[in-house]
Amino acid sequence: MLKLYYAPGTCALASHITLAEAGADYTTERIDFKINQQNSPEYLAINPKARVPSLVTDRGILTETPAMLAFIAQSFPKAKLAPIEDAYAFAQVQSINSYLCSTVHVAHAHKGRGYRWATEESSFADMKRMIPKSVGATFALIERDMLRGPWVMGETYTICDPYLFTLSGWLEGDGVDMAALPKVADHRKRMADRPAVQKALAEEKG
Amino acid sequence: MLKLYYAPGTCALASHITLAEAGADYTTERIDFKINQQNSPEYLAINPKARVPSLVTDRGILTETPAMLAFIAQSFPKAKLAPIEDAYAFAQVQSINSYLCSTVHVAHAHKGRGYRWATEESSFADMKRMIPKSVGATFALIERDMLRGPWVMGETYTICDPYLFTLSGWLEGDGVDMAALPKVADHRKRMADRPAVQKALAEEKG
Numbered sequence: 001m002l003k004l005y006y007a008p009g010t011c012a013l014a015s016h017i018t019l020a021e022a023g024a025d026y027t028t029e030r031i032d033f034k035i036n037q038q039n040s041p042e043y044l045a046i047n048p049k050a051r052v053p054s055l056v057t058d059r060g061i062l063t064e065t066p067a068m069l070a071f072i073a074q075s076f077p078k079a080k081l082a083p084i085e086d087a088y089a090f091a092q093v094q095s096i097n098s099y100l101c102s103t104v105h106v107a108h109a110h111k112g113r114g115y116r117w118a119t120e121e122s123s124f125a126d127m128k129r130m131i132p133k134s135v136g137a138t139f140a141l142i143e144r145d146m147l148r149g150p151w152v153m154g155e156t157y158t159i160c161d162p163y164l165f166t167l168s169g170w171l172e173g174d175g176v177d178m179a180a181l182p183k184v185a186d187h188r189k190r191m192a193d194r195p196a197v198q199k200a201l202a203e204e205k206g
Numbered sequence: 207m208l209k210l211y212y213a214p215g216t217c218a219l220a221s222h223i224t225l226a227e228a229g230a231d232y233t234t235e236r237i238d239f240k241i242n243q244q245n246s247p248e249y250l251a252i253n254p255k256a257r258v259p260s261l262v263t264d265r266g267i268l269t270e271t272p273a274m275l276a277f278i279a280q281s282f283p284k285a286k287l288a289p290i291e292d293a294y295a296f297a298q299v300q301s302i303n304s305y306l307c308s309t310v311h312v313a314h315a316h317k318g319r320g321y322r323w324a325t326e327e328s329s330f331a332d333m334k335r336m337i338p339k340s341v342g343a344t345f346a347l348i349e350r351d352m353l354r355g356p357w358v359m360g361e362t363y364t365i366c367d368p369y370l371f372t373l374s375g376w377l378e379g380d381g382v383d384m385a386a387l388p389k390v391a392d393h394r395k396r397m398a399d400r401p402a403v404q405k406a407l408a409e410e411k412g
Binding site for chain 1: 254255263265266268269270271272273274276277280281293294296297298300301303304305307308309311312313316322323324325326328329332333335336340347350351
């Protein structure tokens with residue numbers, strides 16, 4: 001049995017969808033950011049980084065979305081969520097997920113988490129003003145060079161898809177013009193039709 | 207034959223060391239940041255993100271350090287650079303590398319690349335002032351919770367080690383007090399003794 005710690009509206013959705021896609025036996029536990037539960041002693045014992053997601057396995061606890069997504073794909077090979085038998089193809093998948101984690105998510109994080117890297121209100125305001133441009137630039141590259149269509153890696157659905165879907169869900173709130181991103185917009189619609197996506201979203205809402 | 211595009215002093219060193227550790231047949235090509243070569247049309251055709259490293263393989267080009275490190279480990283299994291047969295242990299390795307990429311490297315990047323997320327000189331100065339604290343906090347967590355010793359994952363050297371070594375090489379310049387990081391300092395010394403590390407550093411100097 002796997003247990004996913006998540007908070008609604010966070011990147012934990014990518015792992016949540018992937019657990020559902022894998023047909024995994026899992027439970028979820030919500031961490032309430034409004035009461036700063038991610039910094040409670042109980043949660044810090046699970047994830048000292050005070051972030052979600054965390055995945056409790058029978059071997060121990062995993063953190064970091066790219067690692068968790070690859071772990072789920074490797075643990076449920078029948079679901080064929082990553083080309084785990086082909087080192088190069090798997091690296092291409094991992095390259096996308098690494099970019100989503102370290103560049104796309106990080107760009108977005110400057111909207112509300114500027115205190116991680118600066119201290120002045122004027123800096124936070126500056127970062128916020130740049131969000132449509134900085135996040136928009138990362139998605140312009142995705143639109144142009146990464147999203148092959150219909151899925152990220154082409155004809156085959158992989159662990160890149162729920163991760164992209166999770167982060168592209170923040171675009172509207174970030175003030176990025178979706179009209180410039182037709183492939184990303186189309187990918188969002190295609191993802192929304194998948195039962196695993198509907199299941200994960202319903203679980204996070206409930 | 208593999209070809210690594212790198213620039214001295216960048217995170218490309220992690221992949222460079224790993225190629226040497228793997229006993230791979232590889233060549234290197236230096237990208238000169240001083241003349242903005244990473245934004246030349248020739249290099250943008252290799253890596254549209256205008257970053258290093260890039261790894262040219264006989265199947266195509268890979269980018270993003272965590273993906274490249276796992277690819278090298280999987281392509282040279284005899285070198286035993288990652289527990290690729292054990293999904294959980296492999297995920298632990300990937301979790302460390304994802305943290306190094308998306309949190310540690312990103313914290314450091316705010317010293318000189320603030321223009322990625324802000325526009326005002328005052329914001330850049332604010333970010334720079336926070337570097338010892340922001341980078342220091344990421345390494346405090348590594349010191350306390352991640353670096354098992356003697357290697358990152360314990361008794362076995364993995365692809366986490368050259369990546370940590372590469373980023374810990376920036377600590378002094380970032381004004382982080384190494385006296386508070388005895389395990390990280392010890393890891394640096396242990397890494398410096400490895401022939402593959404000496405080979406990669408000599409090649410980047412030459």
